[in-house]
Amino acid sequence: MSRRVSVFPSPQELGPALAQLVAQRAAGSGGRFSLGLSGGSLVALLARDLPAALPGPGGGGAEPWLVAFCDERLVPPGHPESTSGAYEAQLLPRLPGPKPRVLTVTPGLSPHAAAADYAAKLREAFQGDGVPAFDLLILGVGPDGHTCSLFPDHPLLKEEEKIVAAITDSPKPPPERITLTLPVLNAARAVVFVATGEGKAAVLKRILEGAEENPLPAARVQPHAGQLHWFLDEAAAAELTVPFEKHSVL
Numbered sequence: 411m412s413r414r415v416s417v418f419p420s421p422q423e424l425g426p427a428l429a430q431l432v433a434q435r436a437a438g439s440g441g442r443f444s445l446g447l448s449g450g451s452l453v454a455l456l457a458r459d460l461p462a463a464l465p466g467p468g469g470g471g472a473e474p475w476l477v478a479f480c481d482e483r484l485v486p487p488g489h490p491e492s493t494s495g496a497y498e499a500q501l502l503p504r505l506p507g508p509k510p511r512v513l514t515v516t517p518g519l520s521p522h523a524a525a526a527d528y529a530a531k532l533r534e535a536f537q538g539d540g541v542p543a544f545d546l547l548i549l550g551v552g553p554d555g556h557t558c559s560l561f562p563d564h565p566l567l568k569e570e571e572k573i574v575a576a577i578t579d580s581p582k583p584p585p586e587r588i589t590l591t592l593p594v595l596n597a598a599r600a601v602v603f604v605a606t607g608e609g610k611a612a613v614l615k616r617i618l619e620g621a622e623e624n625p626l627p628a629a630r631v632q633p634h635a636g637q638l639h640w641f642l643d644e645a646a647a648a649e650l651t652v653p654f655e656k657h658s659v660l
């Protein structure tokens with residue numbers, strides 16, 4: 411696994427660079443492009459910068475894309491906390507050209523049924539993969555080191571069989587969620603973490619420089635055969651002493 415850390419002055423420079431990376435990966439996939447999206451602050455970043463980075467309607471847009479969600483908060487349709495709802499409101503209608511295939515979580519199911527149902531959708535979409543291998547996963551990280559809905563010290567960190575798991579005691583509301591598991595995160599061809607703001611600085615030092623006995627969830631993401639790329643702004647990178655690539659212009 412190769413790891414890169416790129417640091418941008420602010421989210422204003424980071425967003426277009428992230429969008430370029432997504433567009434390049436999609437163009438280079440040579441066919442279907444499978445993309446896993448996280449929620450939280452990432453939604454607005456992608457909504458602002460991704461549409462302009464993609465070829466216009468004549469260029470095929472995002473048609474050959476398969477979009478799935480790295481985690482989903484189990485809330486009623488239309489609820490502001492819904493990750494797919496946020497993407498449907500902010501990003502998906504703004505993508506140029508034909509729309510991608512989007513795998514959403516079936517509403518109204520119990521957490522365990524929703525996880526099993528979403529796992530079945532992924533298995534159908536990734537036939538032939540023992541574990542679904544996404545072309546690109548874009549992950550966030552919380553100030554506690556969580557990623558997707560995998561939280562520090564939670565038993566789900568030990569999950570080895572399921573590709574999607576339910577959580578009913580998320581320490582960050584809402585409590586009921588489903589999440590991709592570490593085997594899926596580590597089977598991806600490429601993983602990009604995005605973290606901005608001073609509130610992430612301390613945890614990023616632990617994740618990127620610590621060698622902890624019980625690593626934080628985000629530190630456990632180390633794609634077996636893929637690339638790992640961290641996109642940070644200067645505020646989030648403030649405590650790092652490891653070498654990183656500093657980007658100053660768009």
Ligand SMILES: O=C1O[C@H](COP(=O)(O)O)[C@@H](O)[C@H](O)[C@H]1O
Pocket residue numbers: 448449450451452480481482483549550551552553556557558559582
């Ligand atoms: O709850 C969640 O938090 C993480 C991090 O979100 P951020 O707003 O701090 O960037 C996010 O990646 C995850 O998808 C979400 O469910």
